[in-house]
Amino acid sequence: IHALWARWITLNKPKFIGSYFQGTKAFIDEYWEMIHYAAGHRALCWLLYYRLAQRQLTSRQIVDLVRYYEQKTGMKDW
DSSP states (O other): OHHHHHHHHHHHHHHHHHOHHHHHHHHHHHHHHHIIIIIOHHHHHHHHHHHHHTTSSOHHHHHHHHHHHHHHHTGGGO
């Protein structure tokens, strides 16, 4: 997931700097399938927790992003 993030942030840095939350949401929009199949839910959560530690996201935003990812993957139907 870190390689995906590094690639995305290199190509979309202005979008991320403009709004950390919206930028991270755009990352999930673009790569949710790859995250789901390759890294998984836990890896995404760790990436988001790292963004919390860097004070780029709040805990409430992390909850919203995880729910957004879960909605994209249809996790409630599992």
